[in-house]
Amino acid sequence: MTSSLPAGLRERKKAKTRAAIRDHAMRLFEEQGWAATTVEQIAEAAEVSPSTFFRYFPTKEDVILTxxxxxxxxxxxxxxxxxxxxxxxxxxxxxxxxxxxxxxxxxxxxxxxxxxxxxxxxxxxxxxxxxxxxxxxxxxxxxxxxxxxxxxxxxxxxxxxxxxxxxxxxxxxxxxxxxxxxxxxxxxxxxxxxxxxx
The missing domain is CATH 1.10.357.10 (Tetracycline Repressor, domain 2)
Structure with a gap:
């Protein structure tokens, strides 16, 4: 049986990762423009893999539209x-x-x-x-x-x-x-x- 603490920690880690992806994405959009910013650049800035990015946001647009x-x-x-x-x-x-x-x-x-x-x-x-x-x-x-x-x-x-x-x-x-x-x-x-x- 899994305790509630690890589950809670996992949820907080997910929320922190999601927030970091969005924060770095917005910074890059502001610095170099929407069109010039790639998912790979966002993932690198947030220190996650592109596949992790897509687990949180299906598309680049979803970072802003969600x-x-x-x-x-x-x-x-x-x-x-x-x-x-x-x-x-x-x-x-x-x-x-x-x-x-x-x-x-x-x-x-x-x-x-x-x-x-x-x-x-x-x-x-x-x-x-x-x-x-x-x-x-x-x-x-x-x-x-x-x-x-x-x-x-x-x-x-x-x-x-x-x-x-x-x-x-x-x-x-x-x-x-x-x-x-x-x-x-x-x-x-x-x-x-x-x-x-x-």
């Missing part, structure tokens, strides 16, 4: 108290996750956003990921409400929240910042008044 906070937001949605209206559950979950980030984690997230906003093909791919984000959030809301995964109400609410974020911080503009949460909540209040989504 949003590590989506699973945390989903877990926070599901953990909201029973009876919390769906839109409020989404807003609370986002606030809980992002307000608990350390300054270093926020800086890493800002770097990631700056990089994908500065590379046209990454910016386009990130926009395409909004559909996946809507599906992910909608499924979490539906599960929380005891509805089927393709529940239309959950999809509409998730789409509205993603639309609010895009309206406040349009693609290609500045990166999302903790201060933007007050604007997100004001916009959600507008939705509540206009459409009674909560």
């Amino acid at each position: 949003d590590d906070y989506d699973p945390m937001i989903v877990a926070a949605i599901k953990a909201q108290p029973p009876g919390t209206p769906p839109v409020r559950a989404l807003a609370n979950a986002m606030r809980e996750v992002f307000h608990n980030l350390t300054p270093e984690e926020w800086e890493s997230e800002r770097r990631r956003q700056r990089i994908y906003q500065s590379v046209p093909e990454l910016r386009a791919a990130a926009m395409n990921q909004t559909v996946s984000a809507i599906e992910l959030l909608a499924a979490a809301l539906a599960e929380r409400e005891g509805r089927p995964p393709d529940d239309r109400k959950s999809r509409v609410i998730a789409g509205a929240l993603v639309g609010v974020v895009l309206a406040i911080v349009p693609p290609g503009g500045r990166e999302f910042d903790p201060a933007d949460f007050s604007e997100v909540e004001e916009a959600l209040d507008m939705l509540e008044d206009e459409f009674k989504l909560r």
